[in-house]
Amino acid sequence: MAKMNLLQAINGALDIAMAEDDKVICFGEDVGVFGGVFRATSHLQEKYGKARCFNTPLVEQGIIGFANGLAAQGSVPVAEIQFADYIFPAFDQIVNETAKFRYRSGDLFNVGGLTIRTPYGGGIAGGLYHSQSPEAYFTHTPGLKVVVPRNPYQAKGLLLAAIRDPDPVLFLEPKRLYRAATGEVPEEDYQLPIGQAEITREGGDITLVGWGAQMEVIHKAAELAEEQGIDCEVIDLRTLSPWDSDAVVESVLKTGRLVISHEAPLTGGFAGEIAATVAERCFLYLESPIRRVTGLDTPFPLVLEKEYLPDHLKIFEAIRESVDF
Amino acid sequence: MAKMNLLQAINGALDIAMAEDDKVICFGEDVGVFGGVFRATSHLQEKYGKARCFNTPLVEQGIIGFANGLAAQGSVPVAEIQFADYIFPAFDQIVNETAKFRYRSGDLFNVGGLTIRTPYGGGIAGGLYHSQSPEAYFTHTPGLKVVVPRNPYQAKGLLLAAIRDPDPVLFLEPKRLYRAATGEVPEEDYQLPIGQAEITREGGDITLVGWGAQMEVIHKAAELAEEQGIDCEVIDLRTLSPWDSDAVVESVLKTGRLVISHEAPLTGGFAGEIAATVAERCFLYLESPIRRVTGLDTPFPLVLEKEYLPDHLKIFEAIRESVDF
Amino acid sequence: MTRFDHQPSFMTGDEFSIPTFSLLDPEGVLYEGASAPALERDHARRLYKAMLATRLLDERMLAAQRQGRLSFYMQCTGEEAAIVGATAALDERDMIMAQYREQGALMYRGFTIDEFMNQLFGNELDYGKGRQMPVHYGSRKLHYMTISSPLATQIPQATGYAYGQKLAGDGLCTLTFFGEGAASEGDFHAALNMASVHQVPVIFFCRNNGYAISTPAVEQFAADGIAPRAMGYRMHVIRVDGNDALAVFEATRRARVIAVEQNKPVLIEAMSYRLAAHSSSDDPSGYRAKSEEETWRLKDPVLRFRKWLTRQEWWSDDEQSELEESLRREVLDTLKRAEKRAAPPLDSLITDVYAEVTPELTRQLDGLKRHIRRYPEAYPKGAKSLDLDIAPAASTDEEV
Amino acid sequence: MTRFDHQPSFMTGDEFSIPTFSLLDPEGVLYEGASAPALERDHARRLYKAMLATRLLDERMLAAQRQGRLSFYMQCTGEEAAIVGATAALDERDMIMAQYREQGALMYRGFTIDEFMNQLFGNELDYGKGRQMPVHYGSRKLHYMTISSPLATQIPQATGYAYGQKLAGDGLCTLTFFGEGAASEGDFHAALNMASVHQVPVIFFCRNNGYAISTPAVEQFAADGIAPRAMGYRMHVIRVDGNDALAVFEATRRARVIAVEQNKPVLIEAMSYRLAAHSSSDDPSGYRAKSEEETWRLKDPVLRFRKWLTRQEWWSDDEQSELEESLRREVLDTLKRAEKRAAPPLDSLITDVYAEVTPELTRQLDGLKRHIRRYPEAYPKGAKSLDLDIAPAASTDEEV
Numbered sequence A, B: 001m002a003k004m005n006l007l008q009a010i011n012g013a014l015d016i017a018m019a020e021d022d023k024v025i026c027f028g029e030d031v032g033v034f035g036g037v038f039r040a041t042s043h044l045q046e047k048y049g050k051a052r053c054f055n056t057p058l059v060e061q062g063i064i065g066f067a068n069g070l071a072a073q074g075s076v077p078v079a080e081i082q083f084a085d086y087i088f089p090a091f092d093q094i095v096n097e098t099a100k101f102r103y104r105s106g107d108l109f110n111v112g113g114l115t116i117r118t119p120y121g122g123g124i125a126g127g128l129y130h131s132q133s134p135e136a137y138f139t140h141t142p143g144l145k146v147v148v149p150r151n152p153y154q155a156k157g158l159l160l161a162a163i164r165d166p167d168p169v170l171f172l173e174p175k176r177l178y179r180a181a182t183g184e185v186p187e188e189d190y191q192l193p194i195g196q197a198e199i200t201r202e203g204g205d206i207t208l209v210g211w212g213a214q215m216e217v218i219h220k221a222a223e224l225a226e227e228q229g230i231d232c233e234v235i236d237l238r239t240l241s242p243w244d245s246d247a248v249v250e251s252v253l254k255t256g257r258l259v260i261s262h263e264a265p266l267t268g269g270f271a272g273e274i275a276a277t278v279a280e281r282c283f284l285y286l287e288s289p290i291r292r293v294t295g296l297d298t299p300f301p302l303v304l305e306k307e308y309l310p311d312h313l314k315i316f317e318a319i320r321e322s323v324d325f
Numbered sequence C, D: 001m002t003r004f005d006h007q008p009s010f011m012t013g014d015e016f017s018i019p020t021f022s023l024l025d026p027e028g029v030l031y032e033g034a035s036a037p038a039l040e041r042d043h044a045r046r047l048y049k050a051m052l053a054t055r056l057l058d059e060r061m062l063a064a065q066r067q068g069r070l071s072f073y074m075q076c077t078g079e080e081a082a083i084v085g086a087t088a089a090l091d092e093r094d095m096i097m098a099q100y101r102e103q104g105a106l107m108y109r110g111f112t113i114d115e116f117m118n119q120l121f122g123n124e125l126d127y128g129k130g131r132q133m134p135v136h137y138g139s140r141k142l143h144y145m146t147i148s149s150p151l152a153t154q155i156p157q158a159t160g161y162a163y164g165q166k167l168a169g170d171g172l173c174t175l176t177f178f179g180e181g182a183a184s185e186g187d188f189h190a191a192l193n194m195a196s197v198h199q200v201p202v203i204f205f206c207r208n209n210g211y212a213i214s215t216p217a218v219e220q221f222a223a224d225g226i227a228p229r230a231m232g233y234r235m236h237v238i239r240v241d242g243n244d245a246l247a248v249f250e251a252t253r254r255a256r257v258i259a260v261e262q263n264k265p266v267l268i269e270a271m272s273y274r275l276a277a278h279s280s281s282d283d284p285s286g287y288r289a290k291s292e293e294e295t296w297r298l299k300d301p302v303l304r305f306r307k308w309l310t311r312q313e314w315w316s317d318d319e320q321s322e323l324e325e326s327l328r329r330e331v332l333d334t335l336k337r338a339e340k341r342a343a344p345p346l347d348s349l350i351t352d353v354y355a356e357v358t359p360e361l362t363r364q365l366d367g368l369k370r371h372i373r374r375y376p377e378a379y380p381k382g383a384k385s386l387d388l389d390i391a392p393a394a395s396t397d398e399e400v
């Protein structure tokens, strides 16, 4: 075990994956000598050579197109998109190609080896284009897996699992936590399961669901609620696609109440899917309306970021309203 | 009034818009001499010249990038994307640029003049790449309006409104109905409101919600239900973003039951947003779980298309289950 | 290294011109000064047979489409020399990533008529499990990547695939075919730039056939074809007469040497013409003159190569009629068999979305099965897959 | 027209070379054989003053960022001649669509220090209403499109904008600036191809400054810069010494004539160097040698132009110190004023998403207001906008 921040945990996972398997190849804008603008790929070029860790030209559609081909060939590409806000030029390669490769070929070919890493989320004074949480664009895309870790320990175990998973994985990294989140992380190889939610706090009054950086905020809200005598159960979804609906449903069957929170805008956000599913499957057990605490239906602002973000106070209010319903 | 199919109605709307305003410019792949692969832009080049109706090179990101610039300049571009399945290379231009143009500039600049037309949907033996219904990718994008007509009359009135709307509009055309749907359409200029749903059938037992080509299917299901003595209220959303939640909520407050249907996959589809919103706002009035009748969580198939599609029988079954709950 | 100039002069690309490499004249005679490539008799015959078989298959299947037996078809007609000539110059294990009009490549590599038909009818034997439209072939054993409809996406994928081949060090390369229309996509630029930066053994083979559906090349780009773009990437480039199988073969053979021995990408632009409609859904009379088609029909690539072969005494008229005859019969027989075969099973709706079927997909399929059991007549294929008896009336649905 | 060749020869672009147009040597002396463009005294002085002001603003604001007064900053340092020289050659009403490092263009056109500061601090006077990161300027009256962070998106937009100008027939054009890194994006290819096909009055101005963050140009492309790509579109192209304001001015002036009089696009590649870090978040010592920076520092474009001006007797050392002094003072004073100004009002969170605020957004804002009224201390800016009293402790949050 060692104390690490989230970036170090990711760097460690990449290091282990590359050491273990020659087929693992890391690339993206500035990931080579420089080790990425956030330094997630630090020292990998030094260790594994320029052929296996390198800068690409500045073209996201090319990065993912290249990665799709490389994965189809049998390599295990780990492509970095510098910010999730810049993943959209690659949207066609991801949604029409990565996601449908195996299905359309009847499993003759697949790009299961592919992992796409990208930092997402707000709270870093990044404005419209360094703050987006685009997960819902991808959770509506069958064929992709979408994974979001909440802390260093999760990040390492989930990233190793993602790289080795037989399906293409979009791995969203909460960049606000890159250096802010630290924790004990095993130095050796380990994996955490993809497709399984985790109960990070048990409770009986209400269920709170989230993922990634939002988990910290949710836990803070749960603590505020505890002071008011409200006992929250908290679930980290970890994998958004395919998501562990059974875990959430089971919890809500017990608590009868649900609050979901994400930074992305409300309308069409992934909380809607969760709410719709749970409302259907727990129809007779819900004691109050499911509340979604999310970003506004606007682009991400800069100066009024604090006002925009679904922080612990907003979640706490939703919890209160739910319990008082 | 004249009997027209949906393509003719669209062609008529474009013709009127171009005749009225020199600033209206139509372009896209094959839209020039040929009039588009579906012939929606037939004769427009002849009438208005090559400068105002023309073929572009085969590059969707360029088409929308060009259209964004042209709209910012003050023109009124109507850009065609040949199939909605091919809109993804332009995703960045739409989601990061079109949608955020006005907001990010503090209204110094805007691309409100822009309309993007594109045929969507299945049921034409098109397989994975000529059948997609990508609306949910855009309804999660504040700044865009998303409009879907269900028949020729609606198509003409909504398209004219979209072209003149001060915001950028994605206009999704149900290609299965291009020639299949015919109806009486005024030959003169008229507009239908954007942002307003329409009750296309009144009833008291259950509310059915959909849009575009799915309306026909929903109405068929409502007739089957009627035979069983179930009285359905049917709502065509028409505009998906911003959507008319009040209309749906009002109806469900009355009926207590809701079925939503679209062709796109279930998870993350727009039905989830509707269900989540209605379940919250009608919490005490719902008599049975909201049902979503949609495509499977897979890419769009070919040979088993009939099995895949949310047809009238599947909707009818959902109605029955809802009423029998 | 920088050369300074104190006069402001603009260049445009008209300073140089890229010639078209050709070996055979329209009569199938080697041009003066041209030397025939090292193409042996059997190799040449195989090349020719694949061209001919492609032509015949296309004719027959378009007819089948017109009869309503097939939903859709796309012909390679006019471009057989470009496709088959290039394929014949490759190692059999080189990866081919094509656009959709390149069935000739599969034909050359030995995809059987059966295999073609199974895909075209999307029956239970289709490798693609009836999920994609006709002509979206793929073959793992023949190193032919399954076709994908979104244009140009395969071009950067070819760069990536070839990068993997380079690391594997197996001396193989990737060839990707695409149209001059698809070359307008952003993916084209991405692919060529990355290939030249990362020094990748990939051959970018552009079929410039004059049209992208109705859009003529002059509305696709302002330059002299696609070839000059290579200069922007310092990439080896050659333009070749796409109706001259011998020249295409030789250009590709040499390109492959550059790709594999130097790990460098090469761009080949084959000048040809789409003799048929874009697809069975298209009618070119709306956008181009019959006379233009006629001019090109005179340059028929299959005929030109046949003439050369015949001159070499490697091919005879008798062999020609025999082969035509036997191919036509095979195509017809196979077609009849293939169209009668069952559709893929219902489970194929949810398999291969992920490596393992997810619980949610199983739930969805179970729901669908229950539904089909209730209404078997409405879903004849699904019902058949579930072994449900359905009223005979409903089954006509399947016999289009 | 087609030229046939019967030998298979490959080209690579090394057949030609594109020289770099330059007028002033590092000492600010006209090269032999070079003739000075028609640039009058006042025009030249305005150009110089904008370069100098840009340099000084950048120095000061980077310092402010280092002091923690500003969240982020990007310098134009080293590229002032390229930016300001090009802008000075345009009509004031020509549209400029820049990347982010081109504040010099705004400076030339008369954006005031106040206007810069209001954007940098995102205060209530910022035209952009505090929504974008620092340096994302825009000005409608100065025909300068608001900057957008996603790279290269403005390039096809410039093509479209210029198409509109052509139809409007007002004799104006659009100039778009972008880096050599951004030129790798698919949007670049789309933009140039469409501009040449549709014959559009647009100038594509590539600032080749050697780096895209840490990625050196040799890992960005394999060719001799960006200029040879123009050949692939049969587009007029010129390469220019980006540190020579006079040459940039003249190249752009001539490009503009081609664009506006012939309705043809032109590509200009300005060779320069990003002397500063990529942004205030970057540290170049991790990826390039100090010595390389030093070499380029010797080619300082501001100094070179000053020397020429001085030789022309159009500028004096006294004027220099006076201007430096007054600019520094203005920047400092303005900075202090701007950083104290209030944030934009709470309503600016939901305006301009659509032309009219939607009912749903009003609902969301109302909910937010209620929430802020409950917890005013947690949202000092929102609370202030709502005129709520908050405890003094919380307000320190605003004084970074």
Ligand SMILES: Cc1ncc(C[n+]2csc(CCOP(=O)(O)OP(=O)(O)O)c2C)c(N)n1
Pocket (backbone or CB within 6 Å): B029, B058, B060, B082, B086, B089, C101, C149, C150, C151, C178, C179, C180, C181, C182, C183, C207, C209, C211, C212, C213, C274, C278
């Ligand atoms: C991304 C994308 N856009 C549009 C289409 C529709 N489409 C199919 S083929 C075609 C024309 C292709 O022309 P070209 O690349 O020259 O190939 P050719 O058909 O001439 O062989 C178009 C526009 C598509 N399949 N994919």
Ligand SMILES: Cc1ncc(C[n+]2csc(CCOP(=O)(O)OP(=O)(O)O)c2C)c(N)n1
Pocket (backbone or CB within 6 Å): A029, A058, A060, A082, A086, A089, D101, D149, D150, D151, D152, D178, D179, D180, D181, D182, D183, D207, D209, D211, D212, D213, D274, D278
């Ligand atoms: C689409 C997109 N991808 C990545 C980025 C992140 N990014 C910002 S600036 C930059 C480098 C740009 O280099 P260049 O175009 O050469 O301009 P320069 O900074 O040298 O002026 C990168 C990668 C971005 N803003 N947009």
Ligand SMILES: [Mg+2]
Pocket (backbone or CB within 6 Å): C179, C180, C181, C207, C208, C209, C210, C211, C212, C213, C274
């Ligand atoms: Mg073509």
Ligand SMILES: [Mg+2]
Pocket (backbone or CB within 6 Å): D179, D180, D181, D207, D208, D209, D210, D211, D212, D213
């Ligand atoms: Mg640069």
